[in-house]
Amino acid sequence: MSGFSPDWLRLRAPLDAAARSKPLLQRFARSLPRPARLIDLGAGTGATLRAVAPAIGGEQTWTLIDNDPALLGAVEREMSSCGWGALRTSDGMEFSSTQCHVQAKLYEANLARSIEDLTLTQADAIVASALLDLVSEAWSWRLAQHCAAFRRPLYLALSFDGRLSWTPDDPRDDLVRCALLEHQRRDKGFGSALGPDAARVMGEHLDRLGFDVAGAESDWHIRPQDGEMQHAFLAGIHAAACEQAPQFVDDIEAWAALRRRQIEKGVLNVTVGHQDLLAYPPPFSRA
Ligand SMILES: C[S@@+](CC[C@H](N)C(=O)[O-])C[C@H]1O[C@@H](n2cnc3c(N)ncnc32)[C@H](O)[C@@H]1O
Known part of the structure; x- marks a missing residue:
């Protein structure tokens, strides 16, 4: 159990999809x-696959890794409820939409331990969404080095x-923002988390x-009509701020x-700053 519920990931998915930098x-x-x-x-419940695979189009294979079996167990249901065809096969899942057909394998693994075990020879790129701010500086360096060793691009x-x-x-x-930022730097399983410094630090490692x-900004704009999301977001910030600054x-x-x-x-608007990163090792050139 990671602390990220399928309900929270479902609520944030449309904001993420709207915020993701389209040019990147x-x-x-x-x-x-x-x-x-x-x-x-x-990978959580597969939101990155749903957002990215249609942009790639055609046949694809994806390996979805997460340490939360409940989230991986909800992937099939989330794919179906988002209008994808979902089929279990002997060694994984197949997902289809009008733009693409994806063969997927789902793996439960603790990435904090096993990043060097990733067999990057069998992948063309590494992707992740909303993960980098949870990891430590040391872990982000290990990921960058591992991708450099195998000359694989990253889309984070x-x-x-x-x-x-x-x-x-x-x-x-x-006051609330400062308490939140300190809370974001707490250990999320990888050592002290990069929190708000994640994209900058990873960008520097890769450079x-x-x-x-x-890099590109990918900010959330939570509007008055997103009431359920506003309540959920506020509840998370409220709890983090109280925990971090009880005084x-x-x-x-x-x-x-x-x-x-x-x-x-219905009068509240919230903007939450995010960053997208796209990085190519030297032999690759950007299209
Ligand atoms: C904010 S959620 C994002 C999920 C998904 N990428 C999305 O965009 O909806 C962070 C994800 O990282 C996973 N995670 C956190 N720590 C992990 C670890 N040590 N190993 C593997 N997955 C981890 C969580 O279970 C969760 O699914």
Whole structure:
């Protein structure tokens, strides 16, 4: 159990899809050989496959890796409920849409331990969404080195970058944001997490290893009509801020109560900064 519920991943998926940098995704999709073979790290319930495979198109093979069996167990259901054909085969799953046909294998593994075990000779690229901010600086360096050793590109989307703004604003927003950023740096299973520094640090690692690195903002815009998402997002931030800064719990409680009223009135907008990264080792050129 990872702490990421299928319900939360389902709520965030449309925001992620809207936020993902389209130019970066298209460039990544165009550069892959056909049929493309991808490894998705921290795949959850398969949201990255659903967002990326149609842009690639045609026949593909995906390896979905996660340490949470409940999330991997929900992949088939999520694919079907998003309109994909889903079929169990003797050695995995097949997913089809009008744009693509995917053969997928699902693996339960703790990536914190086993990153060097990934057999990158059998993949054309590594992808991950909303994973990088959970990992440590040391682990991100190991991943970068492993991909450099096998000369494999990486497409790492939707890393939180620390920007968080609320409209209308409130004097306590910064207190809550600072508490959240500190909470983001707590150990999420990989050692002290990169949190808001994730994309910058990984970009620097890859740059140092000679990768051609491109980045783009992929911000969430949570609008008044996204009430369920606003409540879920607020609940997560509220809990993290109270845990991180108990000395300010009265301020945080008052702030959260105000934000809940604003959600109910349909007057709250929230922007959450994210970054996408696309990196090619030297022999690859960007399409
Ligand atoms: C924020 S969720 C993103 C899931 C999915 N990529 C998406 O975009 O919906 C982070 C994912 O990383 C997985 N994860 C966290 N720590 C992990 C670890 N040590 N090994 C493998 N997966 C891990 C979680 O189980 C979760 O599915």
